[in-house]
Amino acid sequence: MASIRELHQQLVSKTRSATEITQAALATIQQLEPKLHSFLLVTADYALAQASRVDAQIAAGEEIGWLAGIPIGIKDNFCTQGIATTCGSKILSGFIPPYESTVTRKLNLGGAVMVGKTNLDEFAMGSSTENSAYQVTANPWDLTRVPGGSSGGSAAAVSAGECVVALGSDTGGSIRQPAAFCGVVGLKPTYGLVSRYGLVAFASSLDQIGPFATSVEDAAILLGAIAGHDPQDATSLNVPISDYTQSLIPDLKGKKIGVIQETFGEGLDPIVAEAVQQAIQQLKDLGAEIREISCPRFRYGLPTYYIIAPSEASANLARYDGVKYGLRAKDADNLLSMYAKTRAEGFGTEVKRRIMIGTYALSSGYYDAYYLKAQKVRTLIKQDFEAAFEQVDVLVSPTCPTTAFKAGEKTADPLSMYLSDLMTIPVNLAGLPGLSLPCGFDPEGLPIGLQMIGNVLREDQLFQAAYAYEQATEWHKRTPKL
Amino acid sequence: MIDQELVKKVAHLARLELTESEVKQMTTQLGSILDYFEQLGELDVSDVQPTTRAIDVSNITRPDQLQVSVDREQMLAIAPDQDGDFFRVPKILNN
Numbered sequence: 099m100a101s102i103r104e105l106h107q108q109l110v111s112k113t114r115s116a117t118e119i120t121q122a123a124l125a126t127i128q129q130l131e132p133k134l135h136s137f138l139l140v141t142a143d144y145a146l147a148q149a150s151r152v153d154a155q156i157a158a159g160e161e162i163g164w165l166a167g168i169p170i171g172i173k174d175n176f177c178t179q180g181i182a183t184t185c186g187s188k189i190l191s192g193f194i195p196p197y198e199s200t201v202t203r204k205l206n207l208g209g210a211v212m213v214g215k216t217n218l219d220e221f222a223m224g225s226s227t228e229n230s231a232y233q234v235t236a237n238p239w240d241l242t243r244v245p246g247g248s249s250g251g252s253a254a255a256v257s258a259g260e261c262v263v264a265l266g267s268d269t270g271g272s273i274r275q276p277a278a279f280c281g282v283v284g285l286k287p288t289y290g291l292v293s294r295y296g297l298v299a300f301a302s303s304l305d306q307i308g309p310f311a312t313s314v315e316d317a318a319i320l321l322g323a324i325a326g327h328d329p330q331d332a333t334s335l336n337v338p339i340s341d342y343t344q345s346l347i348p349d350l351k352g353k354k355i356g357v358i359q360e361t362f363g364e365g366l367d368p369i370v371a372e373a374v375q376q377a378i379q380q381l382k383d384l385g386a387e388i389r390e391i392s393c394p395r396f397r398y399g400l401p402t403y404y405i406i407a408p409s410e411a412s413a414n415l416a417r418y419d420g421v422k423y424g425l426r427a428k429d430a431d432n433l434l435s436m437y438a439k440t441r442a443e444g445f446g447t448e449v450k451r452r453i454m455i456g457t458y459a460l461s462s463g464y465y466d467a468y469y470l471k472a473q474k475v476r477t478l479i480k481q482d483f484e485a486a487f488e489q490v491d492v493l494v495s496p497t498c499p500t501t502a503f504k505a506g507e508k509t510a511d512p513l514s515m516y517l518s519d520l521m522t523i524p525v526n527l528a529g530l531p532g533l534s535l536p537c538g539f540d541p542e543g544l545p546i547g548l549q550m551i552g553n554v555l556r557e558d559q560l561f562q563a564a565y566a567y568e569q570a571t572e573w574h575k576r577t578p579k580l
Numbered sequence: 581m582i583d584q585e586l587v588k589k590v591a592h593l594a595r596l597e598l599t600e601s602e603v604k605q606m607t608t609q610l611g612s613i614l615d616y617f618e619q620l621g622e623l624d625v626s627d628v629q630p631t632t633r634a635i636d637v638s639n640i641t642r643p644d645q646l647q648v649s650v651d652r653e654q655m656l657a658i659a660p661d662q663d664g665d666f667f668r669v670p671k672i673l674n675n
Contacts, residue, residue: 125631149583161621193659194660196650196651196655196658197650265606288635289634290635303632303633303634306635319643329642332637332640333633333635333637397622398619398623401616401617401619401620402620405617408638412594416595419595420660421660421667421669422655422658422659422667423635423659423660424660425660426660426661431670431671432670432671432673432674433669433670433671433672435597436669436670437595438592438595438596438597439597441594441595441597442596442597445596448637450596450598450602450606450648451606451609451610451672453594454587454590454591454594454596454606454610455610455613457590457593457594458586458590458614461590461593468617470630471620471625472620473630473631473632474625474628474629474630474631475620475623475625475628476630476631477625477629477630477631478623478625478628480634481630512609512613513612513613513616526634527631527634528634528635529633529635530634534665554635
């Protein structure tokens with residue numbers, strides 16, 4: 099599918115209408131969904147109504163924004179007023195939010211055309227989108243493989259051209275890992291840059307919203323549209339938002355890029371390692387100074403995360419009690435058993451597992467040994483990054499240890515599934531911005547992702563480094579054959 | 581360290597009804613996940629302050645003014661069971 103810039107040009111020059119662009123996206127969705135299952139809900143009427151509003155604006159000679167008339171997929175954990183929001187969970191089946199999330203409201207006001215709600219691991223807990231209670235999404239590059247997760251539907255939809263861009267959420271890698279597996283650009287911004295109001299909460303100290311796109315420029319445009327302070331989210335940062343497209347400079351002279359040594363160890367697929375090493379060489383050729391950086395506590399990110407995230411989740415998911423909205427179990431004879439039965443029926447295995455881990459870690463007698471300890475290790479991981487950013491502007495690593503794995507391969511062993519987020523998790527723990535972009539393909543034709551990590555609120559540095567690399571390579575031009 | 585009794589106790593705290601086979605499976609899986617957490621013991625954190633959120637913001641206040649909230653009728657309408665202005669639930673005490 100064309101870029102935002104190209105489509106915008108077509109719209110303002112009146113060579114193509116927003117309705118035509120939307121119809122084309124809906125036709126692609128109709129053609130590909132039987133294979134991909136990226137969308138839990140296709141909002142065709144809603145999209146066409148929005149497109150015709152944009153066409154009316156253009157006809158009236160009004161100026162339109164970058165995202166006006168652009169088809170976008172929204173992960174199904176954003177509350178959309180009047181439109182079903184399931185979070186991939188049976189406990190929210192039939193839930194129609196009575197309010198709109200801040201970011202989707204901003205996008206609506208800017209004329210963006212939501213074409214549907216994308217599939218995800220239930221409550222964004224997972225790395226393969228196989229934990230959705232509704233359907234399994236296929237990887238567009240190989241339909242027998244997973245698209246990654248938890249934002250697998252958004253990643254697959256953008257990769258396959260079902261929409262131009264999409265929104266995801268990233269708690270431990272849920273944007274960057276599926277972006278890597280599907281060969282697209284995915285960005286998790288600095289914690290607090292984008293309002294989480296109306297994003298269904300998983301782990302509140304880690305969750306952050308970000309864009310999927312087929313180019314760095316499209317990701318920069320979409321981030322610019324959703325970033326910014328929101329009084330409805332007390333953790334949102336009150337900082338000026340720069341025009342990220344100004345950072346798209348294809349030159350890295352004077353930039354210092356650090357390579358995290360600890361990410362090249364055991365468990366890393368040699369093919370991924372080689373592609374990332376070549377990308378590092380290319381960054382050097384573009385003028386960057388490359389430094390080896392050690393983050394000795396990086397590897398403790400995974401156990402730390404799997405204490406903190408489930409603990410916060412166990413508290414956040416206490417609200418699903420069958421009283422105010424969503425599912426209620428039928429055959430309970432008192433309140434307590436109604437809670438327990440509703441949650442037993444409504445939650446899937448992975449969500450139950452994480453609620454159990456979190457409840458245990460927070461329970462009396464274990465709090466100090468687990469939750470408090472993990473929060474202290476979180477400080478150490480953050481200190482490693484702080485030391486690194488005294489020496490360099492951007493850090494790089496592989497996004498994931500492997501390329502996309504086969505559906506069903508890791509579902510029986512939760513720990514092996516957790517390991518696929520080894521390299522993305524520490525970034526969430528430190529609240530830093532992280533971006534994944536394509537840096538090669540394995541011999542089976544599966545995309546490989548390069549992760550770039552920036553200092554707090556230095557998305558501009560990430561966009562510059564990613565753009566320079568993208569412009570010097572051809573990886574982003576490949577599309578899956580479907 | 582973690583046994584079926586403890587799993588059942590935690591499930592009760594979490595208001596989750598588990599089947600016997602789920603209890604067995606959780607006991608094994610939580611056991612191996614907790615073993616995995618043991619590696620954090622390699623780090624000395626005695627003098628380290630905990631991080632509660634990565635980017636710290638604190639004491640966010642706003643003027644105490646009335647604001648339009650979500651419509652009450654709409655909120656009640658999406659509840660599984662309601663009675664007039666109330667959410668309806670099964671009885672709280674058994675006979």
